[in-house]
Structures are given as C-alpha cells and as structure tokens.
Amino acid sequence: MKFVAYERQKQGTGASRRLRITGRTPGIVYGGNAEPQLIELDHNALMQAIRKEAFHSSILEMELNGQTTKVLLRDLQMHPFKPLVLHVDFQRVDANTRLHMKVPVHYRGEEESPAVKTDKCLVNHVVTELDITCLPADLPEFIEIDLSGLKKGDSLHLNDITLPKGVKVVTHGKPNPVLVSVVAPAEEEEIAPAPAAAAPEKGKGKGKK
Numbered sequence: 001m002k003f004v005a006y007e008r009q010k011q012g013t014g015a016s017r018r019l020r021i022t023g024r025t026p027g028i029v030y031g032g033n034a035e036p037q038l039i040e041l042d043h044n045a046l047m048q049a050i051r052k053e054a055f056h057s058s059i060l061e062m063e064l065n066g067q068t069t070k071v072l073l074r075d076l077q078m079h080p081f082k083p084l085v086l087h088v089d090f091q092r093v094d095a096n097t098r099l100h101m102k103v104p105v106h107y108r109g110e111e112e113s114p115a116v117k118t119d120k121c122l123v124n125h126v127v128t129e130l131d132i133t134c135l136p137a138d139l140p141e142f143i144e145i146d147l148s149g150l151k152k153g154d155s156l157h158l159n160d161i162t163l164p165k166g167v168k169v170v171t172h173g174k175p176n177p178v179l180v181s182v183v184a185p186a187e188e189e190e191i192a193p194a195p196a197a198a199a200p201e202k203g204k205g206k207g208k209k
Contacts, residue, residue: 001054002061002068003045005029008038016087025085029062029071032092039064039090046085050076057103058141059093070136072099093136100170102129103140107180109148115182119152122183131170138166147180156180 008019008026016026025043030036049055055073062071075089093099105128115121130143145161157176158169171177 001049001052001058002063003041003049005039005041005062005064007065008040011038020084020086025088027088027090029064029069029090029092032094034092037064041088043085046088047083050085053104054141057101059136059139060090062090072101095136098133098135099139100131100133101139102131104129104142105179106142106144107147108144109146110150112148113150115150115152115154120185121152122185123147123150124181124183125179126181127177127179131172132163132167133170134164134167138164140164140167143167145179150180150182152182152184154182 005027006024010019011026019026019040020043023043024040025046027039027041028036029039059070059072062069070093071090072093073088074091075087076085077087078084079086105125107123107125110116110123113123116123132143134140143161143164145156147156150156156179158171158179159176161179163169
C-alpha cells in the first residue's frame, strides 16, 4: 500500500491542534539510518487507509518529498470517542533487519469440516493474530489456516500448521499454544417430571377414643 506524507515544520500541542483543524494528522517516521522526521498526512485519506487490514500488518510505501520509503505502522492514537486520528507513528524498514510484528490469522474451510458439517460442533478461534519475526521480504499480510479437516474433539495447535517461509512465531513461553478448539454441541438435558404427591388413603384418619 502507498500513501503520501508531507514534511511538518512545527511541533507541540498547539501546533498539532491547529494542524488537525485544517484536516491534517501529525505524525513521525523514525528508524533506519536517518534521524526521526516530523510528518503530516491528510486525515480523510488516513481514515480510509486504517480501515484496511493490510495497512496495519504489511510494509507500506511512504512518499515524502518526492522519495519513496518503506515503512511500518507502529502506533495509532485515536480520539476517545470521535472518529479522529490524533497522531501516527511509522518505522522505516531495513531489508536486513528482522521485524517483530503481529499479523492476523485467517481461518477457512471450517464449514466443510466433519466437525461442523456432520457433528454440528462449534469451532472456537482461540487465536486471531500471531506475534511473528521475519525479514521484511518474508512478511505476510496474514496467515491462512485450513480447518476443513477438523473433527469432533480436535484441537489445532501451532505445531500442526505450516508457517510461511522465513516466519517464526514468538510464543511467549508457550511452546505449542492452541489455535483452534472444537466444542461439541450442548445436549439438552431431559428433565424428568417430579413424582406426584401421594394422596392420603381414605379411612385411615385418627379415630376418637
């Protein structure tokens, strides 16, 4: 994805506030061999971009002063309740330096799996994104996992999938975390009717002495 940034001359809270009034969003780009640089972006264009998954998880091409630089979105500060981006941070990409990123997981095929199609089970997506490291050239936009082979009682672990070339997952101490679990459908319990109270037998009342 490509986007256009403009050099920002002024900084500070007041300058950023005035910039937002004009429809621009303040930001910064840092990393690599260059000094951090203040930038600004068109807010409307930025809002359209952040609605796309790829803007958050793939390498972007930033055009600034007629030059194109590869960057990653690193931080996005939103207004607490308005659809307004307050500030945005980008990091320059070095082709020889491994990245540490979170990428989304896309699951497919579960509706065709025996677990769902035959046994009417529920498929629980325990993990929806993976924390990975890789070189920039190997960064996937997302990781796709086929669930069409799931059966009742199955659990899909990290070691059960094939990762894209050059990609390693950071598991934070969990060597083989569960990605997907299959939950059997809840069975309705049959409630037995309560036994009727026994009626007192006639003629067995206490007689008078």
